[in-house]
Amino acid sequence: MALYDVIFYLFATIVLVSAGGVVFSRKMMYSAFSLLFTFFGVSGLYVLLSADFIAVTQIMVYVGGILVLIIFGVMLTTKITGVDIKSGTLGAFQMGIAGLASLAIAVFMIIMSMNTQWMQKDPLAETSTTVEAIGGLLFTEYLLAFGVAAILLLVAFIGAALIARRK
């Protein structure tokens, strides 16, 4: 499947370039909008992995929720009040150490995944990541976690409103 490969590399490039944009761009707004492309690219990879429900949830939660919140956060803390839009980084020495450490993490994880003997199962055989399967599991095996997540969201919602409101 040549088309599959092309699409994978396309989305991988989108994700990597935009992730770099999030971390290394000078302007905060560019970071925020790069994040849009990262989320989109990761969602595309989910589709390639035939996890379409998770892909759509990714768009819904991250793009429709978290990214909008982040953009509001950027706008409320920078331009309107006149604080500079540039965001600071550390000096070159600390940057170098952080870069090396992260590179070490990445290299370590890649080597680890390459050297692992993965189970030999048919790729994507009967992947039951359909909505029905996920829904069934959520309301049987993971019901407690589901309830806890709902309570967490409610508490976070109330707490956020309480913290962010003007006195």
Added chain:
Amino acid sequence: MLESIPLEYYLGLSAIIFAIGAVGVMTRKNAIIIFMSIELMLNAVNLTFISISSFFGNTGGPIFVLFVMAVAAAEAAVGLAIVLALFRLKKTVYVDEVNTLKW
């Protein structure tokens, strides 16, 4: 759809995304950018979950990813509320300027 991209490629990609996010968390000073980098790292982890569960036909991965997303949403709401409160109080979102608890 049978695939020609092996599992290791997906895992390597998510490792690189994770590392990029880690660089952001370690080097940037702006709280919101740190926040975005954390979201990157969470996405990398989610990608790992999905790729492994999709290659081995396991439904636990998507479920876990759903919970990660729920927690990420809660984290985004509370985190940004804290950043806003901080900005209102100290007129800064730079984490190195918030040093009242440091001695």
Added chain:
Amino acid sequence: MEQNFVYDLIGENLIGYVIVAAMPLMFVLVYALVAILGELKISAWIQERLGPMRTGWKGVLQPIAEVVKLLQKEDITPANVNKPLFNVAPFIMFTGAYAAYAVIPFSSVFVPSGINIGLFYVFAVSAFAIIGIVMGGWASNNKYSLLGAMRAAAQMISYEIPIAIAILAVATLAGSLDMQEIIKQQAGGIWNWFLFGGTGSIAKVWVIPFTFALFLIYFIGSLAETNRVPFDIPEGESEIVAGYHTEYSGMKFAMFFFAEYSNMFVVSAIITILFLGGWQSPFGDFMNGPVWQSIWFISKAMFFVFVQIWLRWTLPRLRVDQLMYVTWKVMLPVAFVAFFAVAFWAMIK
């Protein structure tokens, strides 16, 4: 993919994919011209004018003239805007609007991509419109644009909640998120449409008020989602010039405009699918062939486009606080009650 006649004709290959992806675009281009003409003519009739009369017979070529005018205009990028974001924003906006067409079934034999979570997908991609608007508004470096963008984001996020509940209710009733499946369950004439509670015995009459309420909630919410009157607060001329697209001109303005019109069709199509049987003929099996189906579908959806235009020239604009009052204190509780009623019906049915 068996739901797609194009793949039957030329096979499931790259050319087939491109043709399938481009077919809704052709439709949207033609539809946008019709909708622009409709907007001009309907506004004229409502205001007892004649509207455009000079281009072509009774002015039917006016939309083409308007499009040519927009394309010929100089593409101005104001000096102090943030150029990359300013240029990208209209395209993101249109991507979001067009992405929804991927799952809209025009007929039983044509749906660009028959994924089984179509309804959820349509709901999710509307998020791109918010990002596009905020991006354009922020990059314009203009206080009116920024205000318009903030208002649009707040409004669209708020109205997503009642819309989500309305969608959820229909999904509960149908037991599926697949649009084709939802439509198939409404077979057999008007009385079986989800507006009238779906299929079932005569005992379903008690649920009809609730499905009607959900229908109205979805329709009102979709007006807010597409920033149409009475919810055009983000672009209210009398307050903030033109909102988020104040600084746009020429081609890029046309993209925003085009995205708004294609969004109008998307929400109308979703209403049609959810409550009015999609491509099902209102007379059961009579006139229910594949071509008839697309005619029924498009005419039902165009009716709601007409209603949107009609409302635009009839109603005044809401204030921001009224907007928030309507969504959080009126629509949300009503939607919850209706959702529980419909879920109860789906359970005992």
